[in-house]
Amino acid sequence: MKTNVLLLLAAASTLSGCGAAGRLANVGRAPKFTAAEPMTAPYLERSIGTRTAPDRSIGASAPAMVAAAPPAQSASLFRTGAGAFFRDQRAARVGDILTIRVNIADKADIGNNTSRSRTGSENSGVAALLGVENLITKVLPGDNDPSSLVKSNSTSQNSGSGTSSRSETINMTLAAVVTDVLPNGNLMVRGRQEVRVNFEMRELIVSGVVRPEDIARDNSIRHSQIAEARISYGGRGQLTDAQQARWGQQIYDALFPF
Template identity: 35%
Template sequence: MTKPLLAAFATLLALLGGCASVPPTNVHQPMTIRPQPRADLASNNGGIFQQSASRPLFEDRRARFVGDTIIVNIVENTQASIKGNTSAEKTGAINASVTGLTGVPGKTFQGLNAQASSSNTFSGKGESGSSNVFTGTMTATVIEVLPNGNLLVSGEKQVAIGQGQEFIRVSGVVNPYQVTAANTVNSSQMADARIEYKSSGFINEAQVMGWLARFFLSFLPF
């Protein structure tokens, strides 16, 4: 194998490894952002308060600007179930006979008896249920302040354990009036919330069906 082919093969392996190490996401992008520069205020430093490193003296610490952080309490507990039962039944019968014919040439149909019956029965039953429980706490960043004052927040937490990595991602729109004095908000109070818990590593790969097997599973009609 020539050197260009070896280099191309190594690049392909690196790309595949990089794609496998970071699961794709659907949360709002970007997941972090630097604070925007603000207009300089008149310096009025004191022994404790420093204008360049602090907010106004009587302003709380809740997130307001792009780049501010906010604590998101992930509290998701949803349950759904559906059950249906349908039945239908239809029966029918017919009985005809020819006992005698008068004034008709030929006696072919005399004494003819005909009986018929039909029955149609249908029964269907379906049941489905799902349960979702997800709790945790993480910190997100304000990535945009909407014209009405709502905050678009997004964040990611990565935890590496041994040979695997866990990714917790959250994003959504937060009403600043629902942010507590401790700068926290529940995920149930976020609009357009997108919460993900994914992992990567050989343990996760062992639980995923290969792409060729998925192809035949969706392609074959039997």
């Protein structure tokens, strides 16, 4: 048992040491932005009013680097990707962007009081039992009365109380990208927003499933209309490090059994 505890302490010290080394390397530096994740988007035909000259920067010596030619353009005003008057401009396909409004104002107060008490008393004896009561005086020392052989009293009392109070307020807006379209037409969305002020990075991450019918006319949706929503709002930097306990104290709290 002691060997296992020592191994856990050694492993925790090694990991925390690596984390400390990384923090020392970033002393005096602002947190780095997270690399943008690759997004999947279908090809959309450009408007016939936007024409670009062919790219002649790639020579004949590198034919493998030439991108595949897009499909031939049509002259229809109602083709996919054109700025049509009658097409719904709300997000509906993979790669489309919609706005998510996060307005969280939660408050909860929970109180619990429990009280329990119990009292018991037992008296038992044998005044006469076929002469067996006479053997009791021979077996047990002292002057014993067979009519009061067993006597017990017990008292138990328990009381408990608990109170929980929580209040959260988040008001933010961010843009999310449709990452997938489910077979029933619902949209998988994911959005990430990072804001760096001096040496503190604040990030907001939202993901979940959206019904196209819930998207408003301005191509926005409330966070309460997102199913399987995962909302993460936090930060990293000097202020966040100052609010956390040191790694030694965290290891002590995790391993100390009392």
